[in-house]
Amino acid sequence: MTEWFNDLKAQFILNFINEGRWKYLLNGLGITLEITFFALLLGISIGVVIAIIRSSYDNTVETMDSGLGHTILKLLNAISKVYLTVIRGTPVVVQLLIMYYIIFATSNNKIFVAVLAFGINSGAYVAEIVRSGIMSIDKGQMEAGRSLGFNYVQAMAFIIIPQAIKNVLPALANEFITLLKETSVSGYIALQDLTKGGYIIIGRTYSAFMPLIAVALIYLILVMFFTWLVGKLERRLRSNDH
Amino acid sequence: MTTENSSLNPRGKDVLIEVKGLQKHFKNSTVKALDGVDTTIKRGDVVVVIGPSGSGKSTFLRCLNLLEVPSGGHIWFEGKDITDKKNDINKMRQKMGMVFQSFNLFPHKSVKENIMMAPVKLGVMKKDEATERTKQLLDRVGLPDKIDAYPGNLSGGQKQRVAIVRALAMNPDVMLFDEPTSALDPEMIGEVLDVMKKLAREGMTMVVVTHEMGFAKEVGTRVIFMDSGKILEENTPQEFFGNPQNERLRSFLSKVL
Ligand SMILES: Nc1ncnc2c1ncn2[C@@H]1O[C@H](COP(=O)(O)OP(=O)(O)OP(=O)(O)O)[C@@H](O)[C@H]1O
Ligand SMILES: [Mg+2]
Numbered sequence A: 001m002t003e004w005f006n007d008l009k010a011q012f013i014l015n016f017i018n019e020g021r022w023k024y025l026l027n028g029l030g031i032t033l034e035i036t037f038f039a040l041l042l043g044i045s046i047g048v049v050i051a052i053i054r055s056s057y058d059n060t061v062e063t064m065d066s067g068l069g070h071t072i073l074k075l076l077n078a079i080s081k082v083y084l085t086v087i088r089g090t091p092v093v094v095q096l097l098i099m100y101y102i103i104f105a106t107s108n109n110k111i112f113v114a115v116l117a118f119g120i121n122s123g124a125y126v127a128e129i130v131r132s133g134i135m136s137i138d139k140g141q142m143e144a145g146r147s148l149g150f151n152y153v154q155a156m157a158f159i160i161i162p163q164a165i166k167n168v169l170p171a172l173a174n175e176f177i178t179l180l181k182e183t184s185v186s187g188y189i190a191l192q193d194l195t196k197g198g199y200i201i202i203g204r205t206y207s208a209f210m211p212l213i214a215v216a217l218i219y220l221i222l223v224m225f226f227t228w229l230v231g232k233l234e235r236r237l238r239s240n241d242h
Numbered sequence B: 001m002t003t004e005n006s007s008l009n010p011r012g013k014d015v016l017i018e019v020k021g022l023q024k025h026f027k028n029s030t031v032k033a034l035d036g037v038d039t040t041i042k043r044g045d046v047v048v049v050i051g052p053s054g055s056g057k058s059t060f061l062r063c064l065n066l067l068e069v070p071s072g073g074h075i076w077f078e079g080k081d082i083t084d085k086k087n088d089i090n091k092m093r094q095k096m097g098m099v100f101q102s103f104n105l106f107p108h109k110s111v112k113e114n115i116m117m118a119p120v121k122l123g124v125m126k127k128d129e130a131t132e133r134t135k136q137l138l139d140r141v142g143l144p145d146k147i148d149a150y151p152g153n154l155s156g157g158q159k160q161r162v163a164i165v166r167a168l169a170m171n172p173d174v175m176l177f178d179e180p181t182s183a184l185d186p187e188m189i190g191e192v193l194d195v196m197k198k199l200a201r202e203g204m205t206m207v208v209v210t211h212e213m214g215f216a217k218e219v220g221t222r223v224i225f226m227d228s229g230k231i232l233e234e235n236t237p238q239e240f241f242g243n244p245q246n247e248r249l250r251s252f253l254s255k256v257l
Helices: A004-022 A023-059 A070-090 A092-103 A110-135 A138-148 A152-167 A167-189 A193-203 A211-238 B059-064 B089-093 B109-120 B127-140 B156-167 B186-201 B213-220 B237-242 B247-254
Strands: B014-025 B033-040 B046-050 B072-077 B096-099 B174-178 B205-211 B221-227 B229-233
Touching: A004 A023, A004 A211, A004 B237, A023 A070, A023 A110, A023 A152, A023 A167, A023 A211, A070 A110, A070 B186, A110 A152, A110 A167, A138 A152, A138 B089, A138 B096, A138 B205, A152 B109, A167 B014, A167 B046, A193 A211, A193 B046, B014 B059, B014 B174, B033 B205, B033 B229, B046 B059, B046 B213, B059 B072, B059 B174, B096 B127, B096 B156, B109 B127, B109 B156, B127 B156, B127 B213, B156 B174, B156 B186, B186 B205, B186 B213, B205 B229, B213 B237, B221 B237, B221 B247, B229 B247
Parallel strands: B046 B205, B046 B221, B096 B174, B174 B205
Antiparallel strands: B014 B033, B014 B072, B221 B229
């Protein structure tokens, strides 16, 4: 029993304490959070815009008569559809590699490339979530807003989108958690994120158990923490109505 | 030029809304929802619109502020053709309040925010001014203590009174009501009608689609009977109810009175 414990302790010291190897995990965690945070912002921005384009098109396709506005909307809707199809139809790792080796081959700002790749990827999923949220809002809400004198964009921004986001918050939280975990492929473009940090330690100590379990635990704790946070936020929002 | 045509109206400034040959044909429907509606609404008028289900009452009302886009005809509001795309419909809607059957309050906003949002964000009033007006209006409808409540915590009658205040906060020149009491429990109809009657007596121009004949008789200046997308009779309440001419109106009244 004590032998087993001593062995564990030695492993721990070897993998995390010696040469300050814990720093690989800490720095990696920082990079993971940084990429996730900015990719999330980008993803939500792209997602909301695409969702508004798609649902505006769906709402007006039958009633709006042909004019410049309709032609532009039609074009934007077509572009959005291509974006959604391509992004959701290809693996995120491949998108990341294309972004790094082809589109930004001359840039060596890896974090920027990763944020862009993950943000653009996440935006496609956020778009469909937010669109379902917009569709779930009673059409009387838009009418009430317009009847007060708001234009379409104002009514969307002040009345529809806040309610839509609130309705799909759990789904958005899931997307955020997926995004956090998906950034673990950042190592493909030699970014030292959390996963890569664990991998580097293995390369130094030739023992896989401790670093991998530690990496897994850190992801798990993060996910549990964010799940709890979102639950709290949701309860606070819910207490405002009904 | 047909857009600035106050000269076209013999009664000049008194005319608030002029409707000529209004048509509405929904794309997915075979019948005409509106089939040539003409009427004039003057400042201070309280026009009550009645008629059987599907006769086009809501469509008519919703055309007045362009929530439905007419298929034909014209509507002039304060001398400007609202069907003319050159005129800014958002600006004109600021002067036309609308109250819906299903209230349509914004559930994510408090009563105060529901009321202040449009005047403040549209730059019609400063925030303090809007707050002051919100308090005043809530007082007038008997809901001063609900200023910080959320719509979800109000009864139907309270919701509709807040909805009326929300529309009034923009200082509209006309108020459009589409069956404002139809979604209410019977015991709450009175409180909403009282607010509307008060408004009518204060001189607000109103167009009201309703089944409440008592309201029409008490404060209406004119009653319109619609059927199959047409106005079949239009008269003062006394004549309209006391001496109905149209056959279908007579049979309709015999059923509802
Ligand atoms: N969005 C729509 N699409 C297709 N047809 C519609 C639409 N709205 C109304 N209609 C049709 O237009 C006609 C007039 O409807 P409208 O709602 O104006 O009647 P109403 O007099 O308000 O009836 P109610 O008393 O039931 O409210 C009806 O035949 C209705 O089916
Ligand atoms: Mg109706």
